[in-house]
Amino acid sequence: MKNPLLLSIEYLKGVGPQRAEILRSEFGIFRFRDLLYHFPFRYVDRTKFYRISEVTSTATEIQIKGKITSLREVGEGRKKRLVGNFIDDTGEVELVWFRTTKWQVEKFRSLIQKPITIYGKPNLFNNKLSFTHPEIEEESSEKSSNGLLPVYSNTEKALKRGINTRVWQKMQAEVWIQVGNYIKENLSEELCRKYGLTSRKAAFKNIHFPDSTEALEAARKRLKFEEFFFLHLSLQAQKAHGKRSFKSFAFTQIGNYFNDFYKNHLGFELTNAQKRAVKEIRADLGKEVQMNRLLQGDVGSGKTIVAFLSILIAADNGFQSLLMAPTEILAQQHYNGLKEEADKIGLNIALLTGSTPKSARKIIHEQLESGELDMLVGTHALIEDKVQFKNLGLAIIDEQHRFGVAQRAKLWRKGKRPPHILVMTATPIPRTLAMTIYGDLDATVIDELPAGRKPIKTVHRKDKDRLVVFKFIKDEIQKGRQAYIVYPLIEESDKMDYKDLMDGYESITRAFPLPEYAVSIVHGQMKPTDKEYEMQRFVKGETQIMVATTVIEVGVNVPNASIMVIESSEKFGLSQLHQLRGRVGRGAEQSYCILMTADKLNEVAFKRVSTMCETNDGFRIAEVDLELRGPGNVMGTQQSGLLDFKIADLKADKPIFLAAKNAAEWLIETDPSLSHPSNQHIRAFFDAFHKKQLSWALIS
Numbered sequence: 001m002k003n004p005l006l007l008s009i010e011y012l013k014g015v016g017p018q019r020a021e022i023l024r025s026e027f028g029i030f031r032f033r034d035l036l037y038h039f040p041f042r043y044v045d046r047t048k049f050y051r052i053s054e055v056t057s058t059a060t061e062i063q064i065k066g067k068i069t070s071l072r073e074v075g076e077g078r079k080k081r082l083v084g085n086f087i088d089d090t091g092e093v094e095l096v097w098f099r100t101t102k103w104q105v106e107k108f109r110s111l112i113q114k115p116i117t118i119y120g121k122p123n124l125f126n127n128k129l130s131f132t133h134p135e136i137e138e139e140s141s142e143k144s145s146n147g148l149l150p151v152y153s154n155t156e157k158a159l160k161r162g163i164n165t166r167v168w169q170k171m172q173a174e175v176w177i178q179v180g181n182y183i184k185e186n187l188s189e190e191l192c193r194k195y196g197l198t199s200r201k202a203a204f205k206n207i208h209f210p211d212s213t214e215a216l217e218a219a220r221k222r223l224k225f226e227e228f229f230f231l232h233l234s235l236q237a238q239k240a241h242g243k244r245s246f247k248s249f250a251f252t253q254i255g256n257y258f259n260d261f262y263k264n265h266l267g268f269e270l271t272n273a274q275k276r277a278v279k280e281i282r283a284d285l286g287k288e289v290q291m292n293r294l295l296q297g298d299v300g301s302g303k304t305i306v307a308f309l310s311i312l313i314a315a316d317n318g319f320q321s322l323l324m325a326p327t328e329i330l331a332q333q334h335y336n337g338l339k340e341e342a343d344k345i346g347l348n349i350a351l352l353t354g355s356t357p358k359s360a361r362k363i364i365h366e367q368l369e370s371g372e373l374d375m376l377v378g379t380h381a382l383i384e385d386k387v388q389f390k391n392l393g394l395a396i397i398d399e400q401h402r403f404g405v406a407q408r409a410k411l412w413r414k415g416k417r418p419p420h421i422l423v424m425t426a427t428p429i430p431r432t433l434a435m436t437i438y439g440d441l442d443a444t445v446i447d448e449l450p451a452g453r454k455p456i457k458t459v460h461r462k463d464k465d466r467l468v469v470f471k472f473i474k475d476e477i478q479k480g481r482q483a484y485i486v487y488p489l490i491e492e493s494d495k496m497d498y499k500d501l502m503d504g505y506e507s508i509t510r511a512f513p514l515p516e517y518a519v520s521i522v523h524g525q526m527k528p529t530d531k532e533y534e535m536q537r538f539v540k541g542e543t544q545i546m547v548a549t550t551v552i553e554v555g556v557n558v559p560n561a562s563i564m565v566i567e568s569s570e571k572f573g574l575s576q577l578h579q580l581r582g583r584v585g586r587g588a589e590q591s592y593c594i595l596m597t598a599d600k601l602n603e604v605a606f607k608r609v610s611t612m613c614e615t616n617d618g619f620r621i622a623e624v625d626l627e628l629r630g631p632g633n634v635m636g637t638q639q640s641g642l643l644d645f646k647i648a649d650l651k652a653d654k655p656i657f658l659a660a661k662n663a664a665e666w667l668i669e670t671d672p673s674l675s676h677p678s679n680q681h682i683r684a685f686f687d688a689f690h691k692k693q694l695s696w697a698l699i700s
Ligand code: ADP
Pocket: 268, 269, 270, 271, 274, 297, 298, 299, 300, 301, 302, 303, 304, 305, 426, 450, 451
């Protein structure tokens, strides 16, 4: 017999082709099984009845016992509606129905003066409480339901087709009758015992129709655990896969390059966090097992020098390194910085990007193959097949999320053995997220800024304060500083935003006129050469103000720029605001970030702006970002598709997350191929579920 879990949803009693179409298009429910995974988002306590005098318009769905005293038709045409008066001993509310059928009107009339229960969400209109399309139950037919009834997320379209809360409940009840006995366990008895988990079947039953609050809690815990568990299991599998299959070269010695540079040329004392990072990387590089390490650190935390010291370790062992950046500008900047250091100790370095001329490219190719070049900095151009190394030992990737796993894999084939991999990111990611996104990487966090940095002062100013802000900028320019003024440009092609930018530029040039002031402008629609020219003017100090779109986000490094004004800052996301702010505070002077907003802000925008004013800590900001937007939207997670949890919540369910991680690690350690009979359920589920994502066969 066919597994009913896989039956098409239109075969469910009470669904049919039309509703099936809605369920598919609005909710992605194609089969019986999908319906089962459409979990309630809350429950109503059907044992509680309200009295009209207690009702406010802000209440969610509630139920009231009372009676309809009269019914009348009101309005004309599309506004025509049926209005009823409903009373209990404490007051009166209106019931409203649009587009009623004759049959419905008759039905409601027959209920006048009879004891009924209405159920719905109250609205306040013209100082009068009303219920639109309430559900109605006759007192006599009232079943003694035992409390908690599920409420499912719904859409306008579905409601129009009559799929209301009651219908959802009926569909769920029906599907349960059909498939309840086919729900298979997917954890081992041992795990269920160890982590106090209810059975899978009981969990699905109680998530939809809780026997009690305790049973509901147990169901939620079980389903969350399950979601996290299989995620962790697949990450563990990936990690084990990487660990076992790839061998790099072991860099066993620390030699002259490293020691000479460290003793004689390092211009400052490393922070403790940097020392720890170097130590971890050094330990990894000393082994044959390929390093896959994430180096996370806020803007300005000093990741570059850590990367450079790693490069020196490779060089000491006779190996070449490469550093790959997401943009030309960034590659150029890395090159400039690293060349200065490399020259001190006679290390050969080159830059390769899309705009490297053919002739220069040819020389670089030759020198890489002969081993004359010790390290190469560049963009995507680095991973072209033509670029071959004599003995590549270490690859450093700046900002991985712009590359993707496939390109990383391409790198692995550049040497006789795959190089060790170090991924640097300045996007602080909350720990739980980092574990899931970069689950296959070990992580090092630089959580300390070099001493003596003056924290950037951040303030919130509104449009009406503009003159004061301009005055402030003038005073700072007077002292010899420079300022960025950034406009939001969400889409580079968005004409609206472009106009905002040009209007802004004009008003800035009016407020800061020649010859006293000079203003640069840079935006995405300019030719690269023009962009470069304008940037250079600002870098050289020929202009005091740089008006720009977010193209400067990963761009220039100008230590003399000490003011960052972000226009319409309410339109930016938190991580973007943080990145932009990181453009200042690079010199010795006190730096400022001024967040301009409209006079009125919504709650979320206000929270973002005030968080920026309160803290410079990127990790703290990332946590708030996660809170405000949910994990699916935090940078770098969109592409992963890993975080579409049905019920689990990375933030709220951290203890379950950690327990599930623990369980997955333990399992992989004790039974790496999941071949033990007691783990057969896990293996079966894992195989089916992750067939697309990764191949279990590779690790077993
Ligand atoms: P990021 O982590 O943003 O890449 P960088 O590596 O560019 O940061 O470092 C920012 C600046 O701080 C650089 O000018 C670098 O030379 C300097 N720096 C790095 N480490 C230290 C340190 N331990 N003490 C003082 N300055 C440091």
